[in-house]
Amino acid sequence: MEESERIQKQKELIEFIGRHNEKDGFQPVTARIMGLLMVMDKEEYTFDEIVEEMQISKSTVSNALRNLELRGVLEYVTYPGDRKRYFRFVSGDIDEMIVEVEKSMLQKLDIIKQIIELKKNPDSRNAKFLKNVLEGMNFFIEHLEKLKAEYKSKH
Amino acid sequence: MEESERIQKQKELIEFIGRHNEKDGFQPVTARIMGLLMVMDKEEYTFDEIVEEMQISKSTVSNALRNLELRGVLEYVTYPGDRKRYFRFVSGDIDEMIVEVEKSMLQKLDIIKQIIELKKNPDSRNAKFLKNVLEGMNFFIEHLEKLKAEYKSKH
DNA sequence: TTTTTAGTTCGATGTATTGCGAACTAAAAA
DNA sequence: TTTTTAGTTCGCAATACATCGAACTAAAAA
Numbered sequence: 001m002e003e004s005e006r007i008q009k010q011k012e013l014i015e016f017i018g019r020h021n022e023k024d025g026f027q028p029v030t031a032r033i034m035g036l037l038m039v040m041d042k043e044e045y046t047f048d049e050i051v052e053e054m055q056i057s058k059s060t061v062s063n064a065l066r067n068l069e070l071r072g073v074l075e076y077v078t079y080p081g082d083r084k085r086y087f088r089f090v091s092g093d094i095d096e097m098i099v100e101v102e103k104s105m106l107q108k109l110d111i112i113k114q115i116i117e118l119k120k121n122p123d124s125r126n127a128k129f130l131k132n133v134l135e136g137m138n139f140f141i142e143h144l145e146k147l148k149a150e151y152k153s154k155h
Numbered sequence: 156m157e158e159s160e161r162i163q164k165q166k167e168l169i170e171f172i173g174r175h176n177e178k179d180g181f182q183p184v185t186a187r188i189m190g191l192l193m194v195m196d197k198e199e200y201t202f203d204e205i206v207e208e209m210q211i212s213k214s215t216v217s218n219a220l221r222n223l224e225l226r227g228v229l230e231y232v233t234y235p236g237d238r239k240r241y242f243r244f245v246s247g248d249i250d251e252m253i254v255e256v257e258k259s260m261l262q263k264l265d266i267i268k269q270i271i272e273l274k275k276n277p278d279s280r281n282a283k284f285l286k287n288v289l290e291g292m293n294f295f296i297e298h299l300e301k302l303k304a305e306y307k308s309k310h
Numbered sequence: 311t312t313t314t315t316a317g318t319t320c321g322a323t324g325t326a327t328t329g330c331g332a333a334c335t336a337a338a339a340a
Numbered sequence: 341t342t343t344t345t346a347g348t349t350c351g352c353a354a355t356a357c358a359t360c361g362a363a364c365t366a367a368a369a370a
Contacts, residue, residue, distance in 0.1 A: 010273050017266060025180065027358060038285075041275045047317060057360050062318055083316065083368065091284035094291040111172060118165050120196045129246035130193075136249040136306065143302050151294050182328065202347060212330050217348055238338065238346065 010039050029056055030064040037074060037089045044077070044086040098148055102141060109137055165194050184211055185219040192229060192244045199232070199241040253303055257296060264292050 001009075014035035021031035033050060037043065045053070050061050065087060068074045072092070076085035112130050119127045156164075172190035177183055188205060192198065200208070205216050220242060223229045227247070231240040267285050274282045 006273055006275070013266075013269055013273060020262075020266065023180070025178070029359075038281060039270050039273065041279070043279055043281050058317070059319080059361075060359050063359090066318090085316085089281055089284075091280065091287075094287065097288075097291075107175075111168075111175065114168055115194050118161055118168060118194065120161070124196070124198055125246065126193060126198050126244060129244075132246075132249065133252075135310075136252075139306050139309075140302065143305075147295065147298050147302075150298075151291065154294075155290075184329075203345095213347070214331075214349075215329050218329085221348090240346085 010041075014039050027064075027067075029054065029060055030067055033061075033064050034068065034073060034089075037087065044088045046084045046086060048084075050087070095148065095152070098144065102144065105137060105141060109134065109141075112137075165196075169194050182219075182222075184209070184215055185222055188216075188219050189223065189228060189244075192242065199243045201239045201241060203239075205242070250303065250307070253299065257299060260292060260296060264289065264296075267292075 014032055017035035017038065018028065018032035021034055022028055024031075026034065032054060036050070036053060037045065042049075047058075047061060047065070050056075050065075051058055054061070065074070065076075069076070072090060074087055075090050076087045078085055112134050116122070116127055116130050116134070121127065169187060169190035172193065173183065173187035176186035176189055179186075181189065187209060191205070191208060192200065197204075202213075202216060202220070205211075205220075206213055209216070220229070224231070227245060229242055230245050231242045233240055267289050271277070271282055271285050271289070276282065
């Protein structure tokens with residue numbers, strides 16, 4: 001693949017990732033900045049470089065970066081003798097990522113438990129179904145722990 | 156727990172589920188209708204009962220129900236000699252739910268693969284990190300199949 | 311001390327979303 | 341045939357959201 005073609009494809013991928021992340025609740029500009037920091041060969045951008053690259057206002061970049069930092073999506077580093085911040089994608093580890101998934105599952109699990117507890121008839125259609133889901137999710141979470149251990153021992 | 160207290164708690168749970176589902180991209184009213192159909196003892200509601208219960212306009216209910224049906228969240232049944240539709244929560248099976256999870260993981264996996272392919276330097280920070288994630292997700296998806304089989308054989 | 315740099319904060323504005331009510335419709339009932 | 345039922349569709353109003361540009365700020369450089 002030619003260099004210019006590759007870079008063209010990177011830009012298109014940023015746009016695609018942008019639309020994908022919008023569905024995950026990020027706002028358009030924010031979603032595309034995530035793409036930028038993941039996709040491009042340059043993996044650390046300053047504030048002004050992002051303004052330049054994405055053609056958006058300083059205030060928008062400022063807010064987007066604060067958001068992304070708050071959500072733990074990106075971080076910045078600085079270099080001695082250079083006042084600028086260099087923003088980059090956070091490379092969390094797999095372990096943490098799984099913990100996040102577990103957390104969100106446990107939240108849903110808790111809601112399901114509450115629904116079941118509040119049912120008058122514990123054999124109603126919904127109650128039975130939700131108990132089923134509960135059981136499945138519990139099975140899954142238990143084994144997730146094992147899977148995690150197995151993966152870690154291999155890597 | 157007293158009957159009135161239980162019902163009060165159900166209402167509060169519907170509100171809580173509503174806010175929770177809003178974060179998953181459902182609109183406020185739609186999110187609360189989901190809660191209603193999951194939580195209450197009455198598990199099948201007619202159009203007018205939903206209008207009545209939630210105090211929202213017919214048009215809003217009409218749109219919300221269409222949306223939820225489209226997304227596969229709820230369905231309706233009818234009874235002979237009764238023109239009304241009875242809306243209820245869909246009780247899909249665990250298997251399907253896992254397939255959904257896999258699908259969304261494969262989508263993200265695909266994006267990650269594309270990012271890596273387009274990197275000039277395959278040993279860059281992001282490239283290395285993403286390869287790591289890729290490996291982890293692949294491991295996970297493989298084992299998910301086994302887990303699924305194991306669960307099915309037990310139930 | 312003054313100027314520059316690297317952002318942040320604060321209204322303003324345009325656009326999207328949400329929900330409403332009124333009018334409409336197709337099927338069933340009278 | 342007329343009326344009722346069970347919703348649907350359409351246009352509007354209110355609100356929320358995303359982004360902007362201008363003014364501001366704190367630290368560093370000159």
